[in-house]
Amino acid sequence: LIYPFSSRGLKMRSEDLAVRLEEAEATLRAIREAAVDAFVIDEGEGSRVYMLEGADRPYSILIEQMQQGAAVLGADGSISYCNTSLAELLGVPVEKLIGAPLHGYIAADQRAYFQALLRAGRTRKGQGEIRFERGNGTRVPVRVTVSAMERDRGGAVGLTITDLTTERHYAELLAVNQALRASEARLKAEEEHQNFLIGELTHRVKNTLAVVHSMAHHTMRNTGTFAEAVAAFEARLFALSSAHDLLISRSWRGAEIQALVAAVISPFRGGSSKSRISICGEEIWIQPNVAIAFSMILHELATNAVKYGSLSSETGRVEISWEVAQDNQQTFQLRWAEIGGPPVEMPRRKGFGSRLIEQGIAPNTSGDVRLLFAREGLVCTIDAPLDAIRGGTCQDRPPETLSVR
Amino acid sequence: VNETGETIEQKTETWALRLYVAGQTTRSVAAFANLKKICDEHLPGRYSIEVIDLLVHPQLAAGDQIVAIPTLVRKLPEPLRKIVGDLRDTERTLVGLQVRPASLTLGGEKAVHGTDA
Numbered sequence: 281l282i283y284p285f286s287s288r289g290l291k292m293r294s295e296d297l298a299v300r301l302e303e304a305e306a307t308l309r310a311i312r313e314a315a316v317d318a319f320v321i322d323e324g325e326g327s328r329v330y331m332l333e334g335a336d337r338p339y340s341i342l343i344e345q346m347q348q349g350a351a352v353l354g355a356d357g358s359i360s361y362c363n364t365s366l367a368e369l370l371g372v373p374v375e376k377l378i379g380a381p382l383h384g385y386i387a388a389d390q391r392a393y394f395q396a397l398l399r400a401g402r403t404r405k406g407q408g409e410i411r412f413e414r415g416n417g418t419r420v421p422v423r424v425t426v427s428a429m430e431r432d433r434g435g436a437v438g439l440t441i442t443d444l445t446t447e448r449h450y451a452e453l454l455a456v457n458q459a460l461r462a463s464e465a466r467l468k469a470e471e472e473h474q475n476f477l478i479g480e481l482t483h484r485v486k487n488t489l490a491v492v493h494s495m496a497h498h499t500m501r502n503t504g505t506f507a508e509a510v511a512a513f514e515a516r517l518f519a520l521s522s523a524h525d526l527l528i529s530r531s532w533r534g535a536e537i538q539a540l541v542a543a544v545i546s547p548f549r550g551g552s553s554k555s556r557i558s559i560c561g562e563e564i565w566i567q568p569n570v571a572i573a574f575s576m577i578l579h580e581l582a583t584n585a586v587k588y589g590s591l592s593s594e595t596g597r598v599e600i601s602w603e604v605a606q607d608n609q610q611t612f613q614l615r616w617a618e619i620g621g622p623p624v625e626m627p628r629r630k631g632f633g634s635r636l637i638e639q640g641i642a643p644n645t646s647g648d649v650r651l652l653f654a655r656e657g658l659v660c661t662i663d664a665p666l667d668a669i670r671g672g673t674c675q676d677r678p679p680e681t682l683s684v685r
Numbered sequence: 686v687n688e689t690g691e692t693i694e695q696k697t698e699t700w701a702l703r704l705y706v707a708g709q710t711t712r713s714v715a716a717f718a719n720l721k722k723i724c725d726e727h728l729p730g731r732y733s734i735e736v737i738d739l740l741v742h743p744q745l746a747a748g749d750q751i752v753a754i755p756t757l758v759r760k761l762p763e764p765l766r767k768i769v770g771d772l773r774d775t776e777r778t779l780v781g782l783q784v785r786p787a788s789l790t791l792g793g794e795k796a797v798h799g800t801d802a
Binding site for chain 2 (some may be wrong): 322326328331682
C-alpha cells in the first residue's frame, strides 16, 4: 500500500505526470507537423472518430470511388493502401489486403515479370499486362501502371489497375465479327463467281445452239441429196465438236492455234493425205470465239479441198501457215494455200461453205477473209488485228456469232 | 548493448506492435508503410503488426487511450510505448520504440515519450 502523500507516492505521481506531459507534448507536436489526420473524441456513450478534412481529401474520395483499382505498395511489395475497386476485383476485403503482398494474387508464372515491372516503376513510370489470380482460382487480365511515390514513402510505388476482361471480350467479339465479315465477303464472291459461271454456260449453250441451227439450216438448203446433207452436217458438227473439246480441256479460256488447227484438220490427214497438209506458224493463244470461227472455216476449206481442190488429186497438197506482221497494228495473217491440184475454176455459185469462209470471222475479229481462185490452186487469207485474235480471259469478249447469209 | 544500441534481451524478443488507423486516410497509410519499412530493416523476422481500424471498431480506442490517429502502440516488449503520427521520422520512431536508446541517436534529447502500462 502506497500513501499518495508519502515520499514514494509523490515520486510515482510525479513520474506519471511527467509521462502524461510528454505524451501530450508529443501529440501536440504530431498535430503541428500534420502527422495525424483523425481524432478520437469520447462522447460519453462511446468513442467517435473525427477526420481532418485535408487538402488531399477530394483526391482520396476520387481514388476511393474510381472504377480502376488503386494501390500503394511498400518496398517489399506489401499493400499499404488499396481502394475498394481493387478489393472487389480480387474478391478479398480491404482489411485482409492491407499488409499482404500483392504478388500473392498474381498468377505464379507472371510474378517475375511483375517484380521487374515494380523495379522499373521505382525510377520511371511503367505499364504492363498481367493476370490476377483470385482466391477461387479464376484469373483476371489487368493492365498495371506503376509509378514511384514521393521519397518519404521509402521506395513505395503507386499502382493503378484496369480490368481488361471487358476489353478482351470486346477484342474477341471484334475478331469474330471480322472473321464473319470475311466469310460473308468470300461467300458473296463465290456466289458472284457462280452466277458468272451460270451466265457463261447459258451464253455458250445459246451460242452453240445458234451455230448448230445455222449449220443445219444452210446445210439442208444447199446440199444435194438428203444423205449428202446429213454427211455434210455431221462433218461440220464434228469440226465444231472438236473445237469445243479443245476449249473445254482449256477451261474455255482459249486455245493454242497449233492445237486447234491440228484438231480440225485431223480427219483430213488420214491415209495418203497425212503428209500433204503442212502446218507452220508461231504459237499464239487465241480467244474461244475465234477458235470456233477458225475451226469452221478450216473445216470448210479442207472439205472443199478434198472434194474439188488439191486434196482431190493424188499429188496435191495444202500449206497452212500464219504469222504476225510487224506493222503498227501487229496484224495476224493466216494463209491456206492449195498446190498441185487440178486446175481451179471460179465456182458458178457460192455455197454455204464459201459464205461461211468469207463471213465467218468478220463479226468476231473485224478480220478480213479473201478467197483467191488462182488456176494453180485456191488461196485463202485471213487478216485480223492480233489483239482481236489473241485471248486473255474469256470475260468481256463480244458474243460469238456464226452469221452467214 | 550491441552495435545497434539494442540490449541482448531486446535482440531476441518478439515485438508486438499495434497500429491504430482510421480507414485508409493518407496518414494512416503512410504510418503503416513507414512502420513496415522500419521493422523490416531493424526488427527483421521478429515483429508482428496488428492494425486496428477505429472507423470499424471505435470502441477499441479506449483500451490504449488513443486520442489522435494514426498512433502506434508497442505492446511488447514492456513497458507499453506510444508514438503518435505517421512515423515519417525513422530515427524518432526507433527511439520511441526503444529499438535505439535516445542518448545514442539524439544526443540525450527524448523525442518521443513512453509510458508504463
